[in-house]
Amino acid sequence: MVVIGSDMMMAAVARARSTSLAPHLKPGVKMFASINSPMQCMMKEICAQCVQTHVNPETGEQTLVFSCFNQDQPLEQVNFNLLNSRLRQNSTVEKLTSQWIDRCLVQMGARAKSVTVPSEESESDYLAWG
Ligand code: FES
Known part of the structure; x- marks a missing residue:
C-alpha cells in the first residue's frame, strides 16, 4: 500500500495501521509513504536538503535517508515529526x-x-x- 498526501495525513495512517486499520489489513502487508520533504538539487545525495530520519520500530536505531533518492519510504519508519518541522521551514x-x-x-x-x-x-x- 502506498500512502500519498500531507505529512500529517500520512502520520495518521501510520498510527492507524496498528489500531483502527489493523483488523482490515492482511498480516505482513507492506506500507509506504510517498515523502514530500523539501528538496533542492534532486541529484541524489548532493545537497542533503531532502534528508529524513528513519527510526527502526524494533531497535530504535535512527538512519538517514535522502528522499530525492528514495521517495517511497517504509511508513512505519518515517519520522513524521521531523518531516513536519522541515516542511514548516519553507x-x-x-x-x-x-x-x-x-x-x-x-x-x-x-x-x-x-x-x-x-x-x-x-x-x-x-x-x-x-
Ligand atoms: S535534494 Fe539534494 S540531495 Fe536530495
Whole structure:
C-alpha cells in the first residue's frame, strides 16, 4: 500500500495501521509513504536538503535517508515529526513567493487586483516593496 498526501495525513495512517486499520489489513502487508520533504538539487545525495530520519520500530536505531533518492519510504519508519518541522521551514518563503508572483501578475495586467493580500494595512506594506 502506498500512502500519498500531507505529512500529517500520512502520520495518521501510520498510527492507524496498528489500531483502527489493523483488523482490515492482511498480516505482513507492506506500507509506504510517498515523502514530500523539501528538496533542492534532486541529484541524489548532493545537497542533503531532502534528508529524513528513519527510526527502526524494533531497535530504535535512527538512519538517514535522502528522499530525492528514495521517495517511497517504509511508513512505519518515517519520522513524521521531523518531516513536519522541515516542511514548516519553507512556509515564510512560500508565502513571500506567492505574494511576489501575485504582485507581478497585477502589474502585468494579467490579474485585476491582488488576491493574496487580505487587508489595506498589509497591502501598503506589500506595495512598499516595489
Ligand atoms: S535534494 Fe539534494 S540531495 Fe536530495
